[in-house]
């Protein structure tokens with residue numbers, strides 16, 4: 506994997522720009538050696554507009570997803586199938602993971618570059634020891650105009666009943682729980698470790714009771730596996746404080762054997778639910794929002810649909826991801842990340858880190874979901890992509 510080993514590039518600094526934002530935003534290819542004399546980053550061919558960091562498609566950086574572990578206690582068939590993630594699978598060693606201090610440094614610099622929202626994910630983030638300690642550190646961070654960052658968590662919910670109160674006390678703002686079926690038999694088959702659905706439902710309730718609501722509940726829909734659970738899930742969460750969101754099954758990674766025919770388009774999901782419980786579209790969502798919102802006409806709340814496959818939203822994608830061992834990915838479907846851990850452990854200062862992150866984002870041109878449809882199945886399969894459990898959802 507290519508490493509972005511860099512020393513700070515020296516570029517003219519517009520007066521009044523905070524030191525940490527002195528990014529050259531040079532046009533460098535992802536994975537380019539940013540320190541090489543004469544490289545785009547080193548020569549600083551493009552300066553940041555004073556309005557903030559933008560990528561090559563004029564998208565700002567607002568959302569940073571941080572994978573805190575590559576391990577998980579579930580083996581969801583569409584994410585970490587047992588045949589691939591079995592007993593012999595080589596997960597990362599402890600010293601390979603970013604420390605809490607390293608994560609916090611990256612998040613601090615990202616906040617200076619415009620990030621307003623952090624999402625902790627994995628693997629299963631609640632498996633990382635003392636996650637509350639990390640959340641407490643992240644809760645101290647501020648945007649350049651002094652606001653705290655939103656700190657969200659995506660979890661399979663298995664340990665949430667036990668941890669919700671402590672997470673809230675540490676400063677967690679929101680939680681998203683993944684839940685693919687209410688049918689205990691099917692749920693246990695999908696997580697493939699016989700984990701009962703009741704305990705996840707208890708976790709959702711605990712999160713709500715701890716003040717982490719409204720809880721978002723994410724259901725990945727795979728045709729022929731759990732699409733018959735769309736209506737029961739909608740009926741269950743209608744009128745509750747939780748918001749159910751349906752996610753189109755995606756071709757992340759290379760181990761889940763994805764096929765286009767297994768995707769249930771969001772339009773079909775909305776139609777199926779709407780026939781039974783009439784829905785109306787809720788107007789424009791916030792910039793970069795992934796879910797399209799629909800409300801029950803009778804006032805029973807809302808659902809969301811995330812149409813990553815059938816209606817790509819790359820045009821407004823403002824998300825970056827940090828893998829468990831500190832690689833910065835500018836797209837969920839990227840094949841390579843930029844090694845920030847090497848920079849941190851090589852002694853780079855915050856200005857240098859800001860320059861490096863700014864250059865990486867400035868060079869970003871990703872829009873995989875928009876081009877997916879133009880790829881033949883052979884080309885798609887040949888394309889190397891990182892696993893969801895490594896990069897975080």
Ligand code: SAM
Pocket residue numbers: 577583584626627628629630659660661662681682683723725752753754755756757761893894897898
């Ligand atoms: N373990 C946590 C969980 O399950 O919520 C966090 C990590 S998990 C990788 C994050 C999200 O990615 C989950 O909501 C999961 O359902 C979703 N996911 C995993 N593989 C997916 C796929 N192939 N297509 C769509 N969503 C997927």
Ligand code: SF4
Pocket residue numbers: 577578579580581584585627628629661683894
């Ligand atoms: Fe684990 Fe989440 Fe992947 Fe399921 S979706 S295997 S819970 S990381």
Ligand code: SF4
Pocket residue numbers: 818819820822823824835836837838871872873874875
């Ligand atoms: Fe963003 Fe990449 Fe997903 Fe497009 S495919 S929305 S660029 S993460």
